Amino acid sequence: MSQVLAELVVRHTRRIPLPAGNAGQGSVVARQFDAALMSAGFKLSAELLEHLSGLSEGAVLHTAVRTLRTVGELVGDHVRHNVYFIDFPANVPDTLDFWRDCIAEALADDRTRDRTLAQLSTGVVDLLTLPSYGRYRHGYAELLAAHEELIPAVGDRVTVLHLGGAVEDEVRALYLALAGSPSPLGDAVLLDLKVLAAHCVDGPQPDQIPVRENRAIVNEARLTAGAPPLLDTVTDVLRLACAISGGDVSLQQPTRFGAVPRPVRRALLGGLDAVVAAAPAKLADVHAHREMWKRLGERLHPHEYPRWPHAADVFAVARGELTARTFESQVEELLVGGDVGGAARLLTSAPGRLFRALDRLLRTAATQEERDAVVAAAEEVAPRVAGRVVLAVREHLHNRPERGGGQRVFVNRMGRAQIVEDERRPVPGPVRERLIAALDSEIARRLPSPARLLVDPDILDVALPLSGKATAAGLGVLPRGSVTPVDGELLRFFVYWKEAERTTDFDLSALLLNSRYETVSWLSYTALRALGGEHSGDITSAPEGASEFINLRLGATRGTFVVPQVNVYAGEGFEEVEESFFGFMLRDGEQRGRPFEPRTVRMKSDLRGPGRVALPLAFRRGPDGTWTATWLHVYLRGAPHANRVESNQVTVAQLLRPVVEREYLTVRHLLDLMAADGAQVTCQDGGALPEGPVTYVGLQRPDGLHPDSVVITPENLRDLIPA
Structure with missing residues (x-):
């Protein structure tokens, strides 16, 4: 469990809890660890490297193995990314030429000749029936052998990992931060909070838990540990019941309540009785979830507990036997x-x-x-x-x-x-x-009144995380509406998915729009080459996992917007597959390397949402020719089968305009309010850091900042939101 908790700290804070171990000469292994991290776009801070160098080699190796696995998952390097066209992005054929070659190969195969001829006679050929279409034709080792080593570039991402405190201190601090978050957390973060709450149930608790979903997770841990849950509304009890049953604590999806042990029944009914006894008007809240209350009543059997009559009133309201005006x-x-x-x-x-x-x-x-x-x-x-x-x-x-x-x-x-x-x-x-x-x-x-604010200009246009529900877990993921600069010459999208039970085909596409939100062109499996870009080829099933890529030279791209999208063509949806994620890389024009290079990954986010079409973000060319990324975090319902960029281009264009033209509240707005109140705001332009403590706001903590500084990065941006 301690290893799992340490990994949570790294993922959420970019700090490695104080590695324990005997003193020794670990400098060689520590430098090797640092080099391995750099290949994935991470680096040890000077303080952390110095600390590790003073430990035994075994202690350093233990920390390295655990951390490398964690950062690999952050950037998507924990899986093997293969491509259909082994030389991608070079030598990608014209789409029609490629299809013609696939048909020719099918005609040359005795097993598929007759079937293919029959299809040709009708004028329509199903690509999925062609033996050379949609399946990898080479192994991962062959792919690696076909590509040169990546040449490091100045613009490659470097995420610094810092030295944290003792594991227990780091874990408790993370728990308090997540449980007391002023804005809702995403589903993946709620799962992490559940682990932390179970571990920290006997320790210090947040002064306030303003988000009710968080409170339900904390209450589940308290109930399991025998502590009284924190309840002040009847809906708190319903959320707790959903948490115990493994259901949706946000109450957006129905929960199937199972058998409830008597001690849990007594805790839920006793808590419900106390809430209503203290404020009978809260019975009116039952109407919002009447059907769910009815189903819960069938499991709790309130009639067996006459000493809690107010709890029985809740279920009477749900059944319509008692009136409670809302x-x-x-x-x-x-x-x-x-x-x-x-x-x-x-x-x-x-x-x-x-x-x-x-x-x-x-x-x-x-x-x-x-x-x-x-x-x-x-x-x-x-x-x-x-x-x-x-x-x-x-x-x-x-x-x-x-x-x-x-x-x-x-x-x-x-x-x-x-x-x-x-x-x-x-x-x-x-x-x-x-x-x-x-x-x-x-x-x-x-807002707080810091004496001195040090700000990374790139975070100024990041939107405030007023809700984290639709923001996926990953690396470099920002709230909807955030705008960040894109500073590379080559933009490369990627999607990875692994089916769970059924054959599943995800299709990565990119829609190009002009300034009037009209379609210019697109890249997809039906358009392998277009407007300065290439598609890596269509993969139609993923029992062992599959990847697709799109490569774009931004300088050669016509149009104003590039909108990557992931379409579920067939099979399982984003919430059904075993794993799926999307991301993008930025490279200099002369960089080669494999199709997937972790140190060039700027953003990687899980794909876990409703609908059959995912729109993670959009790229926009400004009047001066520079590009920015705008985070969308949007899912479209789509069709049950055969979603394609051609069929949803109008919907995407209609949706994009109001999302990108909306003016979101950003970090800039809060900092302007602080400055108006007398705070001294200084932009950090890469120069020397101040010697004393500051309040630093940026995309990541710089190495060498005073240890007593207050640091706000995307990982804890919610701390900027006032209570």
């Missing part, structure tokens, strides 16, 4: 009656709900007096609203159009996107501006 129904009654001011006054008792209803209240208000009452109510309760909600509403108001019309994109917490016409009534500009100023003032009041 807060929302009271608000709705006032709005239907035209009393917007009354609805706003009622909502002041639930500040978070008031903020989430602000837009509706403002567009429903018929007079300036009513709008003023809504704004006054918002200003009154703002100090009691969670920082994440204040920031989200501020971003929403900033992007609220002055006039109606156009299209809106809804992206749910799982990343599923939907496009709808914007038919909302406008909100008057002066009202919006007054609210935005009030929200900025409230945010600034909550």
Whole structure:
């Protein structure tokens, strides 16, 4: 278990917990470890290298083996990436020539000749029936032999690993950070939190656990350890029951409740009874998940525990045997009656709900007096609203159009996107501006006041992680809407998947659009060469894992946008396969090497989401010819079978415009508020680091920073969000 925990620390913090071991002469092995890390795009900090050099060779080797495996998984180097065309990106044939050669080979094979002739007579040939199509024709060793060694370049990624504290201290700090996160965590991070919570259940706990999914994970660990769960709503109990049953603690997907042991039943019913006894009005929350409560009641048997009558009331409400009027129904009654001011006054008792209803209240208000009452109510309760909600509403108001019309994109917490016409009534500009100023003032009041801020300019346009639900785990993954520079000459996408039970075909494609979001061309298995790029070839099954690549020379690429996508052509979806991930590499023009070189990987993210088409990010050419990447984290429903770039190009273009043109709240905005409050902000341009402690905000911690510095990187960017 200690090894698993240490790996979690490396993955989430880029720190190696203080390696234990006898003193010795480990400098040679430590340098070899450093060299092996550099081949994967990582490096030991000077302090860490010095510490390892003073340990025995065995201790260093133990740390090296564990760490190399962890960083290999971070960049996708833990699997073998083969390609269909062994010389890729060189010697990729024209698509029609390639298909013709596959047909010729099928005709030359006695086993497939008749079937192929029969297909030719109809004028349509199924590529999947051709023996040389879609299957690797060479082994991984042959691929390596066909490519030169990668020549290191100045622009290659180097991620520095730093020396951490004792394993137990690092693990507890990571647990407190994740459990107390002010924004929701992704599914993969929630699984890590579950491991950490079980280990840290007897130690210090966060002062607050504002995200309810996190609380459910912590409560499961507490219940297992015999400690009382932390419950203050009936929904907390439902989430805990889902966690115990291995279900979805976000309550977005139905959970199949199994048999519940009596001690757990008593804990759930006793907690439920206490919550309702303290605040009977919370019975109204049952309506949001009535069917789930009914199914849970069948497992908990509340009638067997008459000493907890309030718990029985919960299930009576779910069955419709007891009335509990919801807060929302009271608000709705006032709005239907035209009393917007009354609805706003009622909502002041639930500040978070008031903020989430602000837009509706403002567009429903018929007079300036009513709008003023809504704004006054918002200003009154703002100090009691969670920082994440204040920031989200501020971003929403900033992007609220002055006039109606156009299209809106809804992206749910799982990343599923939907496009709808914007038919909302406008909100008057002066009202919006007054609210935005009030929200900025409230945010600034909550932000820390560091004496000195040192900032990496490349992080300024990274979006604030107001939710991590749709952000996949991996390396270099940033929140939706983040924009970062692309500084290489060759851009190479890759996808890897390994099927679990059924034959599965993922197709990597790239759509090229002009500035009007119109299709210029695409690269896919139907267009192996186009506009300065090459496709590595179609692989149609992955029992042992498979990879596809797209290579693009950015200088030769026409158009404004490049949108990579992964289509499920057949078989298992992204959440069904054993493993799947997407990423991109950047190389200098003269760099050779294998199709996959870990030190050139700039981003790698797991593909785990709903739908049959994944859009991880998009690349955009600016007016000056420079390129940037914009993170999307979006999944389209797609078709059950045969998803292709040709069939979804219009949908992708419609979705892309509102996503990339939206102005997200970024790190820059919070730093500007801090600077306005008197913080001294200095950009780190690669020069000498200050001698004293600073608050550093950047894409990664630089080597040599004062040990007492506060460091904010993408791994803990959520710490910037005020409570």
